Amino acid sequence: xxxxxxxxxxxxxxxxxxxxxxxxxxxxxxxxxxxxxxxxxxxxxxxxxxxxxxxxxxxxxxxxxxxxxxxxxxxxxxxxxxxxxxxxxxxxxxxxxxxxxxxxxxxxxxxxxxxxxxxxxxxxxxxxxxxxxxxxxxxxxxxxxxxxxxxxxxxxxxxxxxxxxxxxxxxxxxxxxxxxxxxxxxxxxxxxxxxxxxxxxxxxxxx
Amino acid sequence: xxxxxxxxxxxxxxxxxxxxxxxxxxxxxxxxxxxxxxxxxxxxxxxxxxxxxxxxxxxxxxxxxxxxxxxxxxxxxxxxxxxxxxxxxxxxxxxxxxxxxxxxxxxxxxxxxxxxxxxxxxxxxxxxxxxxxxxxxxxxxxxxxxxxxxxxxxxxxxxxxxxxxxxxxxxxxxxxxxxxxxxxxxxxxxxxxxxxxxxxxxxxxxxxxxxxxxxxxxxxxxxxxxxxxxxxxxxxxxxxxxxxxxxxxxxxxxxxxxxxxxxxxxxxxxxxxxxxxxxxxxxxxxxxxxxxxxxxxxxxxxxxxxxxxxxxxxxxxxxxxxxxxxxxxxxxxxxxxxxxxxxxxxxxxxxxxxxxxxxxxxxxxxxxxxxxxxxxxxxxxxxxxxxxxxxxxxxxxxxxxxxxxxxxxxxxxxxxxxxxxxxxxxxxxxxxxxxxxxxxxxxxxxxxxxxxxxxxxxxxxxxxxxxxxxxxxxxxxxxxxxxxxxxxxxxxxxxxxxxxxxxxxxxxxxxxxxxxxxxxxxxxxxxxxxxxxxxxxxxxxxxxxxxxxxxxxxxxxxxxxxxxxxxxxxxxxx
Numbered sequence: 001x002x003x004x005x006x007x008x009x010x011x012x013x014x015x016x017x018x019x020x021x022x023x024x025x026x027x028x029x030x031x032x033x034x035x036x037x038x039x040x041x042x043x044x045x046x047x048x049x050x051x052x053x054x055x056x057x058x059x060x061x062x063x064x065x066x067x068x069x070x071x072x073x074x075x076x077x078x079x080x081x082x083x084x085x086x087x088x089x090x091x092x093x094x095x096x097x098x099x100x101x102x103x104x105x106x107x108x109x110x111x112x113x114x115x116x117x118x119x120x121x122x123x124x125x126x127x128x129x130x131x132x133x134x135x136x137x138x139x140x141x142x143x144x145x146x147x148x149x150x151x152x153x154x155x156x157x158x159x160x161x162x163x164x165x166x167x168x169x170x171x172x173x174x175x176x177x178x179x180x181x182x183x184x185x186x187x188x189x190x191x192x193x194x195x196x197x198x199x200x201x202x203x204x205x206x207x
Numbered sequence: 208x209x210x211x212x213x214x215x216x217x218x219x220x221x222x223x224x225x226x227x228x229x230x231x232x233x234x235x236x237x238x239x240x241x242x243x244x245x246x247x248x249x250x251x252x253x254x255x256x257x258x259x260x261x262x263x264x265x266x267x268x269x270x271x272x273x274x275x276x277x278x279x280x281x282x283x284x285x286x287x288x289x290x291x292x293x294x295x296x297x298x299x300x301x302x303x304x305x306x307x308x309x310x311x312x313x314x315x316x317x318x319x320x321x322x323x324x325x326x327x328x329x330x331x332x333x334x335x336x337x338x339x340x341x342x343x344x345x346x347x348x349x350x351x352x353x354x355x356x357x358x359x360x361x362x363x364x365x366x367x368x369x370x371x372x373x374x375x376x377x378x379x380x381x382x383x384x385x386x387x388x389x390x391x392x393x394x395x396x397x398x399x400x401x402x403x404x405x406x407x408x409x410x411x412x413x414x415x416x417x418x419x420x421x422x423x424x425x426x427x428x429x430x431x432x433x434x435x436x437x438x439x440x441x442x443x444x445x446x447x448x449x450x451x452x453x454x455x456x457x458x459x460x461x462x463x464x465x466x467x468x469x470x471x472x473x474x475x476x477x478x479x480x481x482x483x484x485x486x487x488x489x490x491x492x493x494x495x496x497x498x499x500x501x502x503x504x505x506x507x508x509x510x511x512x513x514x515x516x517x518x519x520x521x522x523x524x525x526x527x528x529x530x531x532x533x534x535x536x537x538x539x540x541x542x543x544x545x546x547x548x549x550x551x552x553x554x555x556x557x558x559x560x561x562x563x564x565x566x567x568x569x570x571x572x573x574x575x576x577x578x579x580x581x582x583x584x585x586x587x588x589x590x591x592x593x594x595x596x597x598x599x600x601x602x603x604x605x606x607x608x609x610x611x612x613x614x615x616x617x618x619x620x621x622x623x624x625x626x627x628x629x630x631x632x633x634x635x636x637x638x639x640x641x642x643x644x645x646x647x648x649x650x651x652x653x654x655x656x657x658x659x660x661x662x663x664x665x666x667x668x669x670x671x672x673x674x675x676x677x678x679x680x681x682x683x684x685x686x687x688x689x690x691x692x693x694x695x696x697x698x699x700x701x702x703x704x705x706x707x708x709x710x711x712x713x714x715x716x717x718x719x720x721x722x723x724x725x726x727x728x729x730x731x732x733x734x735x736x737x738x739x740x741x742x743x744x745x746x747x748x749x750x751x752x753x754x755x756x757x758x759x760x761x762x763x764x765x766x767x768x769x770x771x772x773x774x775x776x777x778x779x780x781x
Contacts, residue, residue: 003326012398017400035475036437039471091295142447145440
């Protein structure tokens with residue numbers, strides 16, 4: 001039994017089934033993060049302005065956050081380079097770029113872990129209000145929940161890329177087009193997760 | 208292809224299968240078991256409501272001291288039953304049966320596809336569903352019992368509830384993940400794997416309903432996923448997304464950061480749960496349309512308006528959620544907006560229902576069991592829909608909101624509505640799944656008694672509600688309204704137990720007809736859609752030869768044709 005449109009694009013949509021699937025998945029991810037951003041807006045609007053800190057006031061480290069932003073943007077570039085290398089039949093270059101993407105993703109997570117650690121050292125936890133007044137805002141709760149969920153997405157992306165690099169590459173020898181498709185799909189997901197951070201960073205650190 | 212799969216072991220073939228038909232059957236059986244379980248929870252509640260404080264007969268002594276006092280139900284257990292009845296019926300019964308079972312089995316067949324677009328993803332979605340279901344069931348055995356804050360899990364009540372609520376949230380996350388994976392699979396399958404010649408406007412209405420349902424699953428469920436994450440954080444990490452400052456419960460201030468909004472939970476929940484209502488009803492409408500077209504022997508009246516209405520319903524279902532929240536004091540501007548959208552969304556539902564009714568006009572109707580259920584769906588869903596109009600307007604809603612009227616209303620939509628449609632689907636497609644017909648006589652007994660008792664349950668609720676009986680009371684007789692309407696409560700309870708007895712012929716039929724009934728032909732109903740082009744039961748890979756669609760889905764009684772049905776898969780002589 002052969003299921004069509006795994007490797008070849010469908011004439012109506014112009015994409016393979018996998019690519020259509022990932023776009024629909026990303027649409028649902030937009031609804032997931034959209035719900036969380038909407039909650040952020042609703043909670044912030046419902047709190048008196050003097051009780052809602054800017055990220056710097058609440059002790060978020062803007063230079064570190066900026067660095068992490070640059071790391072993720074770079075990883076998006078290496079991700080697309082790896083896919084392009086594969087398309088141009090340069091398998092070694094592809095492997096190097098994909099490895100670079102994975103390493104950058106891990107670096108992002110490590111930096112994030114140090115940021116969390118610094119917060120915990122200052123006794124800042126999700127359950128802490130800001131400021132510690134009678135009517136505190138739940139800035140830290142949002143910070144930990146949003147960045148935590150985003151970090152989980154990064155982690156899963158790293159796992160998928162690692163699998164594609166180590167075990168999945170077998171497919172390249174037998175069904176090249178499908179393997180290219182998988183890298184492209186993984187790349188779309190990776191770019192999306194970067195994009196979420198591009199929104200998260202200013203919303204939490206700067207605004 | 209069949210040779211390659213011949214040596215698959217039992218586990219690989221029936222438990223970890225990637226064949227959409229096996230997965231459909233897995234979904235179907237699991238969902239029917241959950242439906243029955245959820246029904247049993249409700250029957251226990253009906254005892255408490257009819258005979259408050261009296262020991263539950265037969266099983267009262269078996270439930271344990273945390274749930275009962277000398278056989279009589281304790282209030283906390285009643286709350287658990289209420290919350291879990293709703294959760295199980297909606298998320299573990301009807302959606303898996305309507306989408307997971309019927310969608311999985313018949314969408315690929317009706318579009319002439321060999322399988323779903325992502326067979327392994329399909330298996331994963333079933334497994335996520337089972338894991339979610341098991342977590343929900345296990346929660347009954349926790350200290351403090353299962354979730355008891357209603358199926359809506361409103362904050363702050365749910366945030367301060369016992370561990371059962373945490374399990375509810377984890378279980379819900381798996382159920383949502385399952386629906387999400389399934390939804391993606393359905394959309395890609397329907398867009399990409401249609402047979403040659405099967406254009407969008409040649410799709411059976413059932414496939415259209417599954418397509419719109421899949422979009423609702425993919426786009427609405429993440430809101431509850433996000434909300435569940437936040438409620439989990441509230442419960443486990445001590446945040447207070449849904450906890451206001453200075454909340455006092457039982458005379459003591461709750462130790463929470465505060466600054467959160469209980470209304471936020473309601474917005475996120477209903478942003479999922481209103482589209483969810485259409486997830487519950489649209490596949491049912493799809494099944495009924497199929498059954499009516501086959502048994503009236505004429506094309507559906509107004510197929511295109513029905514499809515357009517379906518798309519409009521799906522689109523607008525994202526803009527009506529706060530009509531569940533008129534009582535929260537969210538303000539008249541918001542209420543006005545949501546009243547307007549709610550009145551607008553009733554129009555496409557009425558168009559679909561009207562088209563189905565007009566389809567009967569002038570037909571020489573056959574009355575096999577599936578058609579009886581389909582015909583009963585029309586007035587039952589009609590009652591459910593029309594009784595929703597007063598609830599969609601803020602002023603009458605103020606009187607009716609917390610009464611049994613609401614319960615009667617939405618159960619008319621879902622129980623004699625969707626569940627009758629699902630029964631119609633089971634009887635209609637049984638010969639395709641098992642290769643045998645179901646017994647007609649047992650089916651008719653099942654139908655008539657179910658029809659009688661369904662109305663015996665939900666019609667009294669309408670009157671009780673209008674008489675002012677609150678829907679959340681453990682013992683309705685403590686208020687004069689409930690005392691006065693107590694006769695109706697008892698009637699409802701006996702009808703519920705009668706409904707359980709009415710399912711006995713179905714259960715007998717289910718097992719008996721699987722082995723003993725005569726074999727069915729490949730196309731026993733003389734239908735036109737593609738699922739009847741396969742051998743019965745369909746082999747792995749579905750269609751032995753590539754199938755091509757030559758015409759629309761409902762070419763019945765075509766003038767000049769030899770027979771009164773002209774299947775899509777057979778080229779007609781010009």
